[in-house]
Amino acid sequence: MTAVTRPRHSIRFHSRSYHAMALAPEPPVANWLAELDAWLERSPGFFASRPIVLDLFSRKLSKSDVESLTKDLLERKIQVLGLEGADPSFAEFGLPPLLTSGVRPANAIADVPDDVNDGEPVAAPVVQRPNSLLLDSPVRSGQYIEHLQGDVIVIGSVASGAEVIAGGSIHIYGTLRGRAIAGAGDPRARIFCRKLEAELLAIDGLYMTADDMEPQFRGRSVRVWLDGNTVMMTAQD
Numbered sequence: 001m002t003a004v005t006r007p008r009h010s011i012r013f014h015s016r017s018y019h020a021m022a023l024a025p026e027p028p029v030a031n032w033l034a035e036l037d038a039w040l041e042r043s044p045g046f047f048a049s050r051p052i053v054l055d056l057f058s059r060k061l062s063k064s065d066v067e068s069l070t071k072d073l074l075e076r077k078i079q080v081l082g083l084e085g086a087d088p089s090f091a092e093f094g095l096p097p098l099l100t101s102g103v104r105p106a107n108a109i110a111d112v113p114d115d116v117n118d119g120e121p122v123a124a125p126v127v128q129r130p131n132s133l134l135l136d137s138p139v140r141s142g143q144y145i146e147h148l149q150g151d152v153i154v155i156g157s158v159a160s161g162a163e164v165i166a167g168g169s170i171h172i173y174g175t176l177r178g179r180a181i182a183g184a185g186d187p188r189a190r191i192f193c194r195k196l197e198a199e200l201l202a203i204d205g206l207y208m209t210a211d212d213m214e215p216q217f218r219g220r221s222v223r224v225w226l227d228g229n230t231v232m233m234t235a236q237d
Helices: 029-042 063-075
Strands: 021-023 052-055 080-084 133-135 144-147 152-154 163-166 170-176 179-182 191-196 200-203 206-209 222-227 230-235
Touching (some): 029 063, 052 063, 152 163, 163 170, 179 191, 200 222, 200 230
Parallel strands (some): 052 080, 152 170, 170 191, 179 200
Antiparallel strands (some): 200 206
């Protein structure tokens, strides 16, 4: 009798990419949590179903501090997906995994030694010019647009529940009802929209929710920019 060998079932692994929001806690953590609580009172559903990463670059938090912080955030229904910029010793059971986004903080770029190439001049780095993403149709509710290489231009409106993220500025030639997040690492970025009905505006990590916007700007054409650590807004009509 000939034995029949049955093929074993293989385990399939798939690669996935997800957009996560980075929170950068500032010491004293108790004060930072108090500010977060005030934010959650104004926008209680902001972090709902959002993967969160803790940005620990240049933050002097101990392992016990991070462990306590992740528990405090979980009590606020904020689930921490991973840690960026954490000490390698934090990679242990009980803490979120260590992540690398591929983006190096500015203070992590070392100076080039004078003796590189035996005194030969070092070639200047190639500067890549940013590219713009042009969308000639409205952004519907639930859509997520991310373009970190430059500006995003929307010839139409951005619906409530939609989100547009740009490495540069955001230009919306219609009504902005959703979220616009500009200047991922660029505080000089701007947000322009023809009619403001936004749920949230942000530039370089500084946010303004609908409750923070002055009533006189609602329904008007506006320009948004940063002045230090303050989100500024002015009408354009």
